[in-house]
Amino acid sequence: MRMQKSSSSGAFCVALVSVMLLAGAGAFGQSVSPEKSCAELRADPDQFHKCAIARAATFSPRRTSDGHPDLRGFWGRTLNSYDLEDHPASFMIRAQKSMVVDPADGKIPYQAWAIPQRNKNAATYVDPNSLCRLSGVPRTTGYMSDRILLHQSPDYVAFLSGDHGYRIVSMKDVPHVGQDIRLWNGDARGRWDGNTLVIDVANQNGKTWFDIAGNFASESVHVTERLTLIDANTIHYQATIDDPKVFTRPWTIAAALVRNASDDKELWLEECYEGEQSSKRLLSTHGRYPGYSIAVGR
Amino acid sequence: MLVAGAPAYALVPPVSAQTSTVARTSDGHPNLEGIWQAVNTAAWDVQDHSGKFGVPAGQGIVEGNEIPYQPWALAQKKTNYEKRASLDPEAKCQMPGVPRITYLPYPFQIFQSGEYIAIVYEYIHINRIIHLDGSAHPDPELIEFWMGDSRGHWEGNTLVVDVTNFTDKTWFDRAGNFHSANLHVIERYTPTGPDHLQYEATIEDPKVFTRPWKISFPLYRRQDKNVQLLEYECYAYAEEQQ
Amino acid sequence: MRVHSLVLIAMTSLVTAAAPAIAHHSFAAEFDANQPVTLRGVVTKVERVNPHGWIYLDVKDSTGKIVNWAIETAASSQLAKRGIGKNFPPIGMEIIVTGFRARDGSTTANGATLKNSEGKDLFSVASGDADAPRR
Numbered sequence: 048m049r050m051q052k053s054s055s056s057g058a059f060c061v062a063l064v065s066v067m068l069l070a071g072a073g074a075f076g077q078s079v080s081p082e083k084s085c086a087e088l089r090a091d092p093d094q095f096h097k098c099a100i101a102r103a104a105t106f107s108p109r110r111t112s113d114g115h116p117d118l119r120g121f122w123g124r125t126l127n128s129y130d131l132e133d134h135p136a137s138f139m140i141r142a143q144k145s146m147v148v149d150p151a152d153g154k155i156p157y158q159a160w161a162i163p164q165r166n167k168n169a170a171t172y173v174d175p176n177s178l179c180r181l182s183g184v185p186r187t188t189g190y191m192s193d194r195i196l197l198h199q200s201p202d203y204v205a206f207l208s209g210d211h212g213y214r215i216v217s218m219k220d221v222p223h224v225g226q227d228i229r230l231w232n233g234d235a236r237g238r239w240d241g242n243t244l245v246i247d248v249a250n251q252n253g254k255t256w257f258d259i260a261g262n263f264a265s266e267s268v269h270v271t272e273r274l275t276l277i278d279a280n281t282i283h284y285q286a287t288i289d290d291p292k293v294f295t296r297p298w299t300i301a302a303a304l305v306r307n308a309s310d311d312k313e314l315w316l317e318e319c320y321e322g323e324q325s326s327k328r329l330l331s332t333h334g335r336y337p338g339y340s341i342a343v344g345r
Numbered sequence: 346m347l348v349a350g351a352p353a354y355a356l357v358p359p360v361s362a363q364t365s366t367v368a369r370t371s372d373g374h375p376n377l378e379g380i381w382q383a384v385n386t387a388a389w390d391v392q393d394h395s396g397k398f399g400v401p402a403g404q405g406i407v408e409g410n411e412i413p414y415q416p417w418a419l420a421q422k423k424t425n426y427e428k429r430a431s432l433d434p435e436a437k438c439q440m441p442g443v444p445r446i447t448y449l450p451y452p453f454q455i456f457q458s459g460e461y462i463a464i465v466y467e468y469i470h471i472n473r474i475i476h477l478d479g480s481a482h483p484d485p486e487l488i489e490f491w492m493g494d495s496r497g498h499w500e501g502n503t504l505v506v507d508v509t510n511f512t513d514k515t516w517f518d519r520a521g522n523f524h525s526a527n528l529h530v531i532e533r534y535t536p537t538g539p540d541h542l543q544y545e546a547t548i549e550d551p552k553v554f555t556r557p558w559k560i561s562f563p564l565y566r567r568q569d570k571n572v573q574l575l576e577y578e579c580y581a582y583a584e585e586q587q
Numbered sequence: 588m589r590v591h592s593l594v595l596i597a598m599t600s601l602v603t604a605a606a607p608a609i610a611h612h613s614f615a616a617e618f619d620a621n622q623p624v625t626l627r628g629v630v631t632k633v634e635r636v637n638p639h640g641w642i643y644l645d646v647k648d649s650t651g652k653i654v655n656w657a658i659e660t661a662a663s664s665q666l667a668k669r670g671i672g673k674n675f676p677p678i679g680m681e682i683i684v685t686g687f688r689a690r691d692g693s694t695t696a697n698g699a700t701l702k703n704s705e706g707k708d709l710f711s712v713a714s715g716d717a718d719a720p721r722r
Contacts, residue, residue, distance in 0.1 A: 212470030
């Protein structure tokens with residue numbers, strides 16, 4: 048619901064939500080009563096994730112003419128891409144709880160050598176996204192864009208945005224492109240697993256970061272996304288990241304994607320290729336991330 | 346009924362019936378979905394031109410081969426041509442505008458719904474949403490776009506796309522052909538068979554030209570096995586070379 | 588007159604809450620939160636660009652010398668969604684800008700608010716919270 052900042056109805060709105068959240072607390076920690084959306088737990092990815100799993104078991108989504116859940120429409124993120132892990136607020140950055148739901152401690156399971164590398168990334172290089180590069184997967188879809196138009200047909204799902212390009216997911220049974228083709232946003236193959244859209248992403252190029260904090264993987268990373276409608280306006284987005292070169296085991300993030308509230312159907316192109324001038328300023332203090340292979344020397 | 350002595354030959358079906366080989370969506374319009382690409386040299390020069398080192402010769406896509414510049418604009422085009430390597434925004438990996446994006450040598454993919462047609466281009470991951478819902482262009486005093494703003498409708502088998510709200514920053518080709526922010530492009534996409542679209546665009550810009558002019562050329566459905574769009578991240582490649 | 592109507596649009600589109608970001612970059616890498624600036628100057632140029640636009644101002648420094656400052660704004664389409672016409676503010680208009688200076692020491696700042704010469708709020712040009720979602 049829209050919250051009016053300065054009116055008394057705004058204060059009432061906040062109070063009402065608080066009461067509902069408290070009333071909904073149950074045996075498994077925070078949860079929401081069945082009429083409320085799990086999206087109200089968006090700020091706590093782990094709680095959202097647990098709520099979403101339970102909710103998905105009973106929700107019956109609207110379907111397209113070929114019988115699959117209808118994910119079409121305009122969707123937006125609920126989390127920021129400053130840092131996948133827990134982080135406090137800083138100037139112009141909101142505090143946020145870890146998006147990592149597995150392992151349970153919310154920490155990315157890096158191999159020991161990789162944690163100093165992650166810290167070195169942020170200290171040494173500019174976030175590639177800030178240099179007008181595409182953001183890779185899962186960042187591009189899970190927690191980067193305020194407005195994604197999701198197009199769905201039997202053969203393709205496409206994520207279209209005005210500021211982070213597009214991703215095309217082939218739903219056909221064809222193999223990934225060859226290993227010598229490397230893509231910022233990877234190569235995606237989708238299939239339905241019950242009510243969940245499962246997307247297999249390979250062929251990333253090791254030149255992107257998961258977030259502004261410098262969390263990274265190699266070009267061998269394999270990402271499996273899972274998108275499930277848990278109510279008419281909420282998608283449970285999960286991504287499992289698997290890269291034996293960098294991590295001790297696969298790990299999973301979760302976040303809510305919520306349907307854009309208005310009936311605005313515009314998707315204005317806001318891409319970075321109009322003569323932007325931030326890059327040279329950013330590069331005056333930090334370097335350009337050369338990609339995993341060069342940065343890490345492997 | 347066969348009449349004794351009459352020759353037995355089949356009638357050739359009329360041309361319009363050949364378009365029954367065009368796939369249709371459930372609302373009866375041609376299904377334009379798929380991966381398409383132009384095969385011509387318009388990216389270098391939309392008019393007839395001889396070959397040069399690195400530039401193939403080409404028969405132009407401009408009907409009548411003449412671009413009706415006003416006198417001042419013809420002089421500007423010549424200056425643009427001489428300094429094209431540094432002045433062409435596409436040479437700096439900036440957005441190529443419409444219609445140039447259509448004839449750059451990279452594939453694009455069309456996705457179609459009742460409310461919009463989305464054209465996504467491999468070239469720097471540009472996407473255009475063509476609204477089919479009768480909505481109006483935004484106020485050009487409010488916003489302009491390098492790729493313009495696109496609103497479309499069907500006229501029989503032709504998708505007609507009205508494109509306005511341009512900047513004056515894009516060129517039509519590497520040869521320095523240019524426009525003002527008053528540019529108005531009307532595109533027409535017409536299937537001529539299962540694997541071909543005829544693309545036409547009318548260019549209007551009373552600030553630069555003495556009259557509207559038109560380009561046209563075929564678009565070919567890519568036939569390669571398992572063909573898909575990849576990425577051409579021009580900006581990243583250019584920067585890495587520095 | 589056209590200019591007046593654009594000004595009217597801007598003045599009725601005051602944005603009070605931090606507006607959503609394009610999430611293009613980390614503010615902290617480019618600008619310094621410890622160097623807030625308030626600049627009074629005359630508009631010399633406006634560039635509506637994505638992902639960040641620019642307003643250029645001629646500002647008199649403490650010695651009376653005129654220095655041209657570049658003020659970074661939100662994306663062109665973000666400003667349009669706030670109702671700010673593409674030719675606003677007009678060249679020659681005197682405005683007051685608040686923002687934060689660039690780390691590299693140049694006469695560049697990340698713009699927050701614009702006020703007219705009497706100090707009355709015009710609109711926010713802020714890119715918003717660096718990388719915050721809209722909802």
